[in-house]
Amino acid sequence: MTEEKLTFMPVIGIEIHIQLKTNSKIFCSCSTDCESAAPNTNICPVCMGLPGALPFLNRQVVQQGMLAGMALNGTLRSSTLFFRKSYFYPDLPKGFQTSQCDLPIMENGWIEVQDSEGNPKKIRIHHLHLEEDVGRLQHSTVDGRLEGADTSFVDYNRSGLALAEIVSEPDVASAREAVEFVTNLRRRVRYSGASDVDLEKGMMRFDANVSLKCSDGRRGDKVEVKNMNSFRALERAIDYEIARQTKILSQGESVLQETRHWNDARGVTTGSRTKEFYRKFIVEPDLPPLVVDSEWEARVRAMLPEMPEEKMARYIRDLALSEDAAAILTDSREVAEYFEACVAAGGAPVRTANWVLTDVLRCVNEGCSISAFPVSPKVLADLVTRIEEERFSTTQARAVFDHIVETGSSLAEAVKLCGVTEGGFTGSDLAEKVRGVLEANPDVLEEILSGKDTKGKKVKFLQGLVMKETRGSAKMPDVEVAVALALEVAKGNSGGSSGS
Incomplete structure (x- = not known):
């Protein structure tokens, strides 16, 4: 009797850290500028954890967290607390991180993706909670990695930035689903205005909890994979970890519950520490409970714009756009708003969409800002x-x-400088342009009149020259008729002169 081959089903949960869009940090008034500021200049006693310094909660952070939670279809808590999550690491100057932990501001959200068969599937979001970011470690190696470094530097400008940590349920079944989940999530958060979610600036970072369910009933322990800051890295890391765990379980061995780091250069995950309870949690004594009353929630909900999926459905239904066109237009809130402003100004929706998708996005991709677009x-x-x-x-x-x-x-000014004639070249104006082209190309004309242009290529050539002369102002059907008439006249003149 042949032994049935083992199969494995991935069970994946995603944790996402998103930097919220605020001018100051979560518990102090320090600037959130980490890009242009010199290291360790946007810091104060509060974000450095100096004795006697008391935090105060930035109300704008709470509002942005509420917007993000609403964009993710979640339910807001009316009351929550902050906790001290105590652990030691050089990038954590206070020795603890202030976080909402077990009492998040949002619970029970979801994001829709497509499963492997193309059917709609909801990935549940367990919660979104607010917390502060840590400092940035820089190591004295060529590639900036810790391995092989003899010196490490810490920039605390990032310490205390406002973060939203979003934790999904283990509903993700593949690396492809994971990427679609975070892509759709990112788009909705950007639409809400809660964050710019700029991946290149590190505003979105991923961890993945990966385990496998075996067809013989066994289930591997969960492995947390860290250090992914791009969609491509997330996909590669999950695929690698699934393959690694599949090999271990296929050999009858057990997967060790641990934290592993993704090495993008090598394309592998490497073990860093076994998972253990090394963090202590206590209620933050220096911050009062956060209360979100119904009035505040209603005001914030009124700020939430139409989300991309709803906007896309409206474009297809009301503006007769194709699904592909609507999907591209709604990928960016700024592009969608530009398109809608064009339609509101009288532009025909389908033709306007074509212009935005081709000419406008071409310029945007070349570096033009849609918010300050010249047209x-x-x-x-x-x-x-x-x-x-x-x-x-x-x-x-x-x-x-x-x-x-x-x-x-x-x-x-542009119409004048481009020499554009409104209404185009017609009648005698067009006939004059055609005569000029024929006079400038006697050899081509002779070839046509002698019957050698059997495939009509020379006629097409003349038509193209006329279009060039009119700078595209003439309509091709008009040009075809005008060239044909001019050739008839030339043929008659040629016949008349040869018979005299």
Whole structure:
């Protein structure tokens, strides 16, 4: 009797730290600027934990935490406490971290993803709690890693920044699902305005708790994987850890419950310490209970914008946009707001969407800021309307658009400097342009009249030259007719002169 092959089902929970968008730290008035400030300049007795220094809770931090919790479909607590989480590490100057721990400000949230078969699946969020960040360690090695360093430096500017820690239930079944979960979560938090969630600036960091459920009933211990600060790193780390644990369990061995760190350069996780209860928790005696009454919650909820999924459904339903177009437009709140301002200014939704998805996003990807975009929504709506009314060709409108992007000029100035003729070249104006092209290309004309242009390539060539001469102002059907008429005249003249 053949032995049934063992199979393993990943069981994954994600922990996410997000830096909240505030001007000052969570328990003091120090600036949150960690990028441009010199090391250890935005610090004070409170965030350094000096004796006698008393913390005070930044109300803006609470509001941003409430917004993030609402964006994640969670329920807010009406009352919560802060705790001291005591442990020793060089980046923790007080010897404890102030955190909400067991009494989070938000519970029972969720984010929707697609499972492996493309069906909707909700990843439950256990809670979101507020806490302070720690300092930043810098090691004297070429790659900045601790291994091999003989000296380490600590910058405490980051110590005391406001964080939201978001903890999912172990509902994630794969690395792909994990990435979709954090991607959708990031987008909703950004929409809420609670955080910029800039990955390049370290505003979002991930830990993953990975275990495997075996088909023979065994279940491996949970391993916490740390040190992921990008979606790609999260995906690779989870895939590696699943493969590592699968190999161990397949050999009949046990997975050690431990904390492991992801080494992105080597593509492996490495053990750092076994999981044990080394942290002590006591209620923070210097902070009163945090009470969120119904009035405050209602005021904050009124600040919450339409979320991307709801916005996307509205674009498809009310504006007749395709699913792909709506998805790209709603990926960024700023881009969606620009698009909606264009439509509000009179731009036809579908054509406006095409312009935003191509020309506007092209410029944004090249470094233009959508918040200070040179082409205002009103101007883009005007260009779209002129195309719709056939007063401008798409080529003309694009030339004007590009000129405004490059120079910042007004619409009227751009139209004038680009030599655009509203309504395009028609009638005698177009006929004159065609005659000029024929006179400038006698060899091509002769080849056509002699019957050698059997495939019509030379005629197409002349049509292209006419379009170039009109700077795209003429419509191609008009150009085709005008060139055909001019060739008929030239053929008649040619026949007349040869028969005399």
